[in-house]
Amino acid sequence: MATATDVEQQAMRRALEAARSIPRALPNPRVGCVILSPDGTQVAVGHHRGAGTPHAEVDALTQAGDAARGATAVVTLEPCHHTGRTGPCTQALLDAGVARVVYAQSDPNPVAAGGAAALQAAGVEVVGGVLADEATELNRAWTHAVTQGRPFVTWKYAATLDGLSAAPDGTSKWITGPAARRDVQRFRAECDAIVAGTGAVLADDPRLTVRDEDDMPLPYDQQPLRVVVGETTIPRYYRVFDRVAPTLMVQSRDPEVVLAKLRDHGVHHAWLEGGPRLAGAFWAAGLVDRVIGYIAPALLGSGRAALEGEATTLADLRPIEIDDLTRVGPDIRIVGRPQRAPREEMD
The missing domain is CATH 3.40.430.10 (Dihydrofolate Reductase, subunit A)
Incomplete structure (x- = not known):
């Protein structure tokens, strides 16, 4: 089973910082995303700003542009696999040519879950659970509302x-x-x-x-x-x-x-x-x-x-x-x- 590298662990901490940069994204979770080039260089940092705005992955991919092809996306929440006010992040990652996705918290929302499996089925290498406790605590209230x-x-x-x-x-x-x-x-x-x-x-x-x-x-x-x-x-x-x-x-x-x-x-x-x-x-x-x-x-x-x-x-x-x-x-x-x-x- 693939594990996260030290560079990816550091990138996840940066993604968590990005997610914390706004106090509230409710009714959506706070999410951050870092794009790493194949050599581990940080290419872009994105975060979600609230309902109706681009998700963290899309924000980071937009900044990265062509540099996202073959890159690694490090994101604090499993990429969503549904269409709401915005399209599925899984498709955005595939369209950008991302080769590897590292995420922290699994998506507890049954409507949006399944992103990791969809990415793996499309040939993307996926690693989950990296700093999951920190990511879950960040969205403690949102996770509670979704699950309870x-x-x-x-x-x-x-x-x-x-x-x-x-x-x-x-x-x-x-x-x-x-x-x-x-x-x-x-x-x-x-x-x-x-x-x-x-x-x-x-x-x-x-x-x-x-x-x-x-x-x-x-x-x-x-x-x-x-x-x-x-x-x-x-x-x-x-x-x-x-x-x-x-x-x-x-x-x-x-x-x-x-x-x-x-x-x-x-x-x-x-x-x-x-x-x-x-x-x-x-x-x-x-x-x-x-x-x-x-x-x-x-x-x-x-x-x-x-x-x-x-x-x-x-x-x-x-x-x-x-x-x-x-x-x-x-x-x-x-x-x-x-x-x-x-x-x-x-x-």
Whole structure:
């Protein structure tokens, strides 16, 4: 069985960098591609920029031109073998005369899968699974949505050291500092929906948008869908109804209903924030896939907890596996993923 060379491994890392160069390509995956000449020289680097734009392979092949003939394509995702808004990447690679394809993650989408087999049948040498874990993590939310049939859910919250996200009067704005609030925008930009409960919207009148370093909203076509969940009426003058971004009202607090609505709207990655009751419902249903918490070095003493639930004993404790722990200004950011089994089942 053929294996990747050291040069191809290095090229795959460059392809992963290219894929990371844009925060979001949803509803498509982020993909990068490097074209190597027969002697291992890098000829071109391409990446996918979003639905309707050329796939990474086509972007790189266009840059390479005639130099792609006899070359190796190193791509972070198995080349697609179907026609959607664009043609199949397998055919583009064959038309360009590529002799070898090295890919990382196998395509989990049954509609687009089969590219490796098609290329091999056409006489192209194919090597798969190179840095597959890194490539899969890059598209963790997209892969989850494709394989699980529902959006990936990131729950973000901000709290004091004593675990409170709002004062007794319900106010919750600016628990964390400016650096943390800017940091949130980077993560928000990865998602294609921002979800909040009606209570949080009424209390804080949030914009629920992605903004730049100058606190200016990104263009409309780059904004995630704003989703307001609950049965309480929100006055039309609230900022969530402005023309900066699209807005969807979901008159239910049932997480399964909410996610089904989002799936029907083509959402792959939902950013859940605003409302400990809504977050608690998702948490209790086991529908939180990633947690991002910003902890401020401050104490309230009383107020609303960041999460409301029905736990009655320590046996209900659900640990979080921490992936990253970083200081952001004076605050601390914790990124982790819930462990599905209760603690006593893991001991």
